[in-house]
Ligand code: MD3
């Protein structure tokens with residue numbers, strides 16, 4: 001049945017920033033199954049910031065390159081430093097979702113080589129930061145997918161002190177960041193406790209990047 005209150009399937013947040021509500025719901029079971037396999041091969045871990053603080057978000061990766069952080073800094077690596085093995089391959093269901101979302105937002109031909117998997121337990125948060133460790137930030141968008149518990153995303157400007165737009169994100173929502181928005185400051189407010197039918201007491205974010 002059609003809803004009395006149809007919701008848009010594409011919302012522009014800022015130039016180059018597009019929210020695609022529910023973009024992953026069609027293939028939700030395929031994506032969650034592939035995610036569980038990735039996390040089994042490369043378990044999420046709390047990395048240290050260059051300043052020596054333990055991140056409240058636990059991370060893992062899949063794809064040819066994985067984002068890592070330790071006392072010596074942030075960078076992309078081909079091998080999982082915990083296991084010494086390559087990161088798990090990027091699942092087809094992930095690559096399809098990332099390509100489709102980028103193309104709906106106007107970025108054709110996006111082929112991610114890195115997928116950062118961030119696991120938020122209730123109480124975890126991500127403070128305002130920029131993502132600029134990728135080789136060519138101007139040339140490629142970044143696609144992010146929210147799964148599990150909801151969260152409030154904070155979208156800032158190009159300076160740390162700019163005011164932030166609060167964007168509620170739920171399971172299955174995709175965001176595409178390109179062009180003028182690629183270097184905006186952004187963060188995630190403390191995740192509230194809850195139970196998600198597929199993922200339990202967790203919020204999981206997949207962020208697809210062209211890093212190399
Ligand atoms: C906006 N993760 O892992 S992904 C991150 O929801 C990260 O877990 C958040 O920020 C999360 O670095 C947000 C969305 C995201 C990623 C990069 C961006 C938003 C962005 C770059 C520019 C602007």
Ligand code: FE
Pocket residue numbers: 129130131186
């Ligand atoms: Fe980020």
